[in-house]
Amino acid sequence: MKKIKFIYNPFSGDGVVTKNLDTIISKYQAKGYTIIPFRISTEQNLEETFSDIDSSYHHILGAGGDGTINQIINLMKEKNLDIPLAILPVGTANDFAKYIGMPADIGEACNKILSGEIREIDLGKANDKYFINVFSFGLFTDISQKTPTHQKNTLGKLAYYINGIKELPSLKKLDIKVTSDEFSYEGNALIFFTFNGRTAGNINISYKSEINDGLLDVIIVKGENILSTFLSLFEFLKLEHLEEPKDIIHFKSSDFVVKYLDSSLNSDIDGEVGPKSPVHISCIKNGLKIIY
Numbered sequence: 001m002k003k004i005k006f007i008y009n010p011f012s013g014d015g016v017v018t019k020n021l022d023t024i025i026s027k028y029q030a031k032g033y034t035i036i037p038f039r040i041s042t043e044q045n046l047e048e049t050f051s052d053i054d055s056s057y058h059h060i061l062g063a064g065g066d067g068t069i070n071q072i073i074n075l076m077k078e079k080n081l082d083i084p085l086a087i088l089p090v091g092t093a094n095d096f097a098k099y100i101g102m103p104a105d106i107g108e109a110c111n112k113i114l115s116g117e118i119r120e121i122d123l124g125k126a127n128d129k130y131f132i133n134v135f136s137f138g139l140f141t142d143i144s145q146k147t148p149t150h151q152k153n154t155l156g157k158l159a160y161y162i163n164g165i166k167e168l169p170s171l172k173k174l175d176i177k178v179t180s181d182e183f184s185y186e187g188n189a190l191i192f193f194t195f196n197g198r199t200a201g202n203i204n205i206s207y208k209s210e211i212n213d214g215l216l217d218v219i220i221v222k223g224e225n226i227l228s229t230f231l232s233l234f235e236f237l238k239l240e241h242l243e244e245p246k247d248i249i250h251f252k253s254s255d256f257v258v259k260y261l262d263s264s265l266n267s268d269i270d271g272e273v274g275p276k277s278p279v280h281i282s283c284i285k286n287g288l289k290i291i292y
């Protein structure tokens with residue numbers, strides 16, 4: 001029988017995965033797999049389960065939100081584990097899983113994985129941390145970090161939008177410097193994104209991104225003045241902000257360095273705390289195998 005490691009986070013989203021364990025196990029068992037589960041908890045470090053995973057496992061099935069998937073990927077890379085990952089989207093936003101078309105229904109998501117293909121995709125790297133979806137800093141970008149778990153579980157994505165609106169009065173521009181072979185920029189930034197995927201908080205910000213082009217999409221909202229910022233943010237909603245960008249810079253790059261002056265500011269990678277400035281970002285082409 002083929003073995004899989006099933007790592008699930010019972011705190012993601014509204015804990016939906018715990019009510020669907022029988023569905024997951026029966027679907028996998030019917031296809032000839034043995035499931036070896038690990039439940040994420042505050043008492044037991046996620047790293048512990050990785051001492052047992054090796055290439056004898058067919059794949060890892062990760063059930064959680066973007067943050068959980070980010071932790072799994074970072075441990076896979078740390079342990080040099082080159083087996084595929086499949087994702088059950090049971091978190092609040094599930095930005096990356098939605099981008100690759102994983103259905104919200106757990107049974108349907110299992111069907112998609114069990115009939116899916118192993119595909120190589122790009123992975124982003126920010127200093128020594130990997131990201132699958134987005135690296136960011138500035139306005140709105142650390143909302144997932146700041147939103148309490150109980151709010152995510154009761155309000156879902158709405159919790160992100162409510163906490164986002166609360167940040168609006170504190171529009172704060174940062175001095176940044178970006179250096180790459182493709183493009184360089186020195187000036188203001190209200191929001192800085194580097195996307196491998198396309199969405200953050202389910203908003204389709206980087207609709208020109210591809211996960212298999214060996215490139216990451218950098219989007220900088222300059223925030224020159226209040227009016228141009230609001231016009232740009234309004235264009236985000238119409239998905240026109242990358243067409244004739246005014247207050248926005250957009251370019252693709254595989255390797256660059258970004259510096260910002262505020263040394264206390266944390267960046268964000270996939271909803272988790274990211275590295276501080278300066279940050280060397282690179283795209284690892286075919287850096288991860290995903291089943292979908």
Ligand SMILES: Nc1ncnc2c1ncn2[C@@H]1O[C@H](COP(=O)(O)OP(=O)(O)OP(=O)(O)O)[C@@H](O)[C@H]1O
Nearest residue numbers: 011012013041042064065066067068091092093094
């Ligand atoms: N290793 C861990 N040990 C204990 N608790 C964890 C661990 N990782 C995450 N959590 C908890 O699980 C919660 C859910 O995280 P996760 O990122 O999976 O889902 P989410 O935040 O609901 O979804 P999304 O990131 O897609 O918006 C976190 O708020 C955190 O409190």
